[in-house]
Each structure stands twice: as C-alpha cells, then as structure tokens.
Amino acid sequence: MLIAQKPDNEQSRLTSLRALDVLDSLPEAQFDALVNAASLVTGAPISLLSLVDANRQWFKANTGLPGVTETPRDIGFCAHAILQADVFEVQDARADSRFAANPLVTGPEQLNFYAGAPICLEDGARIGTLCVLDRQPRKLTHQQLEVLRQLAQAAAAALEGRRAVQQLRETSGEMHYHATHDALTGLVNRSEFEARLRRVLQKAGEDRSEHALLYIDIDQFKLVNDSCGHAIGDQLLQQVAKLFAEAIRTRDILARLGGDEFAIILEHCSAEQAQRVAQQICDAMANFRFAHDERSFRVGASIGLVPVDDRWSTTSAIMQAADASCYAAKEGGRNRVHLWFDTDTAIRVRAGEMQWAMRIEHALDQNQFVLHAQRIEELGKSSPGIRAEALLRMVQDDGELVPPGAFLPAAERFHLASRIDRWVLQHALSWLNSLPDARVIRSLSINLSGHSIGDRAFHRHAIESFRAAGPRICGQVCVEITETAAVTNMADAAAFIGQIRTLGVQVALDDFGAGASSFGYLKTLPVDFLKIDGQFVRDVVDDPLDEAAVRCFAEVAGIVGVKTVAEFVDRPEVLTKLRAMGIDYAQGFLLHRPAPLEQLLSGDVAACA
DSSP states (O other): OOOOOOTTTTOOOOOOOHHHHTOOOOOOOOHHHHHHHHHHEEEEEESEEEEEEESSEEEEEESSSOOOOOGGGGGOHHHHHOSSSEEEEEEGGGGGGGTTTOOOHTTTOOOEEEEEEEOOOTOEEEEEEEEEEEESOOOOOOHHHHHHHHHHHHHHHHHHHHHHHHHHHHHHHHHHHHHBTOOOOOOOHHHHHHHHHHHHHHHHHHHOOOOOEEEEETTTTTHHHHHOHHHHHHHHHHHHHHHHHHHSSSTSSSEEEEEEEEEEEETTTHHHHHHHHHHHHHHHHHHOOEETTTTTEOOOOEEEEHHHHHHHHHHHHHHHHHHHHHHHHHHHHHHHEEEOOTTTTHHHHHHHHHHHHHHHHOOOOOOOHEEEEEEEESSSSSSSEEEEEEEEEEEESSSOOOOOOHHHHHHTTTTTTTHHHHEEEEEEHHHHHHHGGGGGGEEEEEEEEEHHHHHHHHHHHHHHHHHHHHHHHHEEEEEEHHHHHHHHHHHHHHHHHHHHHTTTEEEEEEEEEESSSGGGGGGTTOOOEEEHHHHTTTTTTTOHHHHHHHHHHHHHHHTOOOOEEEOOSSSSHHHHHHHHTTTEEETTTTTOOOOGGGTSSSOOOOOOO
C-alpha cells in the first residue's frame, strides 16, 4: 500500500486549514448540498467533503457512508489528491498497485473507485477534497470532471465565507463587549449598567417586584493611587472588584461606574436582604488589606442603598438618590451602609449640593463667573504698587452675584474645584497681561483648592500657563494654598510650590493656624507668606489666647524668614494691635471692601475706615 507523501507546504497548509475553525463542527446544509450534487451528477453512491488534517481525513459533509466521520490519513485517497493540482482519479483500485492492499479497498467498505478534486483556498493551500467514491470501477466523463472541479471551488469559497461570517460575528461580539464593559475590571460599564437598571425599573413598574441598588465608593483609594501610582491603584480596583463579585449572586449585576465608584443591582431582593448583603461587603472590606511594596493599606466601602421599586420614574432619579446615600455613608464615618428614605436630611443636603454642581457646570460653560478683589495693605513702610487678593463670584441668570461660600463645597464634592481654579488662573493672568501700566500691581493673590494641589494634571496646566505668561506676570502673582490642603497633600504641594517659585511666582499659606498642630512642615514647604487665619485675628484685642497665638505665628514666620498677613481686620483697634505686634500686612473690610477686579485701579475704590 502506497502512503502519500506530505506536501512541501504541510505546516502552512495545516495552519490555513485550522484557521477556518471548521474541524469537528456540526453538519451544515450548504456543504451537504455540495456532496449531494456531486453524487447526483457523477452517479457515484458516495460523496464526501474531506478535510485532510495532520493524522486524519475528517468529513465535513458525507453522503453514502453513514456513521463514518473520519479515517486515518495514511489510508485515505484524499491524502494523494491534495498533492495534485487537478482531479485525482483512481478508476479501478483493485487493479491499481498503489491501492490494491488499501484497507478501504480490501475492508468492509469495498471501495473500488475514487475521484477527488482538491479544495484550494485563496492562499494556495489544498486543505482537502470534494470527492466521489463507488464500489464498482468507473470513469468520469469530461463533463462530470468539470462539475467536480466547480463543486470543489464552491466548497473552498463556502469554507472561507463561513469563516469570514464567523470572524464578523466575533468582531461584532468583541466590539459590543468593549462598548459595554470596563476595560480594567471586565465589569459592566456605566452606560450598560444604566441600560440594565432601566429594564429592572420597568419590570418593577409592571409587576411591582422588589429590587435594590447599591452605590459604592472606595474609601482611601486616593491615598493608594497618589502614594503608589496609578498602576498600583488599578491593581487595587481589580482586587476590590473581585471581592465584590464574591459577595453577590452570579445573577446580580456588578458594574464599575468610573474611577473608584461601583454599583450593584440586586434583583428580586428586599431592602432588608440588600442591607445584609451591603453589610457583608463592608465587613469583607474591613478585613481586606491591600499590600504593596511591604506596605499595607486599609480601605473601605461607603455604600448607598436604594430600593428599586415603582416609586422611581427615571434611572437618573434613582442614581442621584443612590449617589447621595453613598455620600451620606461617607460623611457618616466611611465603610458603612446608608439606606435611602424619603425624609432623609442628609439626602436633602446632598440634593442641594447636586443642584449647585449643575449650576457650576452651567456657569463654567456660559462664562458666568467674575473676579472681584480685596486690597492687602502693608503695615510697615509702604512700597509702591497695589497688593490684592482675587475673589471669585458666580453671576446668576438674573445678574445677582453668588459668594463662593455658597457653591465651593459642592465644587469640592463633585470634583469641579480644579475646573474653577483653571478658570480663575486664566482670567487673572489675562487681566494682569492687559494692564496698560504693569507697575501699578505689586501682587495679585490667586486661591487654589485642595483638589488642585493634589491634582498633577492641574500642576502641569498651571506651570504651562505661568510659562506662557512670562517672567513679568509671574512676578506679580501670589498663589494661596490653605494650610490644610498643603498638609494633606504634602508631597504634591511641596513639588508644585517648588516648581512655580522657580518661575518667580510667590506662595502664601492661607488660613495659617487653623489646620496643623505642628509647624514642622514649614521646613519642607518653601512659602513666602503666612496668612493668619481670621479666627485668631478678629478678637486679638479682647482674647489673650488669640493674642498669644498671633504673636506665636509672627515669631514662627520670623524664624523661617517669611512675611505675615492678618485676615479679617474689621476694627481700628485690631489694626493698631497687629501693627504693634509686627505683622507685615493686613486685609479686611476695615481697609477695603471687595470690588470688581476692573475697579481695583480706579479712584472710586476707597478704603473703608
């Protein structure tokens, strides 16, 4: 028995065959039709679509050999046929020395005739044949041979078309997956989560079923992300996602909404049951430690729980309630569950902040902020030029001005503070650049939020803005950073301060004395001014403790070589006291009431004595 040699391109041929992803697949009508047509046209009782694998020939389609799905390659006629460019025909196998001893000829099948047209793919690989067989000797006519060739070409096209459709489906499936899932954790993303929540809400409205929504914020995530880097922060998110998945049922919906926020839909789950699940998550987080580089971090989960029932008309309404409940949990002490209910005071406060957040977004989009300014007066020998602090106001649609105390808490909570700081920085630098005589302004102070101090993207933006403004304007700017923000973000604050002072920008530590119990951090923060918190200044004449505190601050400033500014000076006797204590600058309503920035240089703006 002659065993067929393997083609020279055997490895690439097998690669092409397997790339079709057709081996061992179920029967398909289009291929069954081809073998049936071959059998009818040739009159042969057996027809196969045979694919020659490494050690077998496997039949994708078969008529006339019921129950046979493959045979060994070594005894297959098709292994010889794929070596030919045209139809391979064995008219009488018993009389052919190459096949007379072949088990397919001498065995139960008693095959005596074979004609196979190679199935050749576009890359030239002959992966198998479309063949016909008979137990009697025969010879195909020229017309039958041509039909067999055409059917083999059709088989090749159908196999490659089949794979193209599969790939299209796979690509479509992958695109859908990527569009609906979070790349980092593999969880459902926000848009898909809200779509599923919409369906659950609709179901609750139709059959009054009970479900629950958990809105989860990771406590202390920023600490890990800032101190260890974003790549390590991503690892924490992946581990937390796995922990959440282990705490819920497989049918529940777990999503990463973005950043360190997650959400869960617990279907067919009462509020009481959901509270137990949420508490189990908090307990698991309490026992969880995130380890990195021989350091161990304790993180938690603040969870807002909202019943999903027919009281909610929209997904946005229930998501707002869940977010507000999550915030209430965080405000209540972190790593705890806050269950939403209609008369919740904390939720009403949160809802008010959300309204302010929308107004802030609107004001930023419509440029409805303005800068006012308050002068800072030198108490010793007066030097030329005006010193002032830029103060932000929001302009409502009716023209009324809103002070920053009304909207800045919401800006901090909803991560809008850095956007506001960008607006202030841009407009302050633009105003300084527009001055016809730059010498009239000695210094303009600009306040930055704690979020901006911890935001390295803002650092890059500010440094680029200062560089673009040039040395002259940088020398007229003083950036004010609160003591609390500086101490909370010590490393980032020190790096940022060092970079902008190199450009000529001065730095003031605002609200000094209000946040820290030690002055040791002043060794690592190279500032130019200490602005003494107004709570110590207001009653410095009447309260011995306030007087002692202000004297202490002045002495500390002298030791580290920086100037002092006293805020909230509103009485002549306070001003006199501060001057006697050696305070360098004063600021307050006694000296100047805030006015629009454009009026700072006008003669109409007079000090209030």
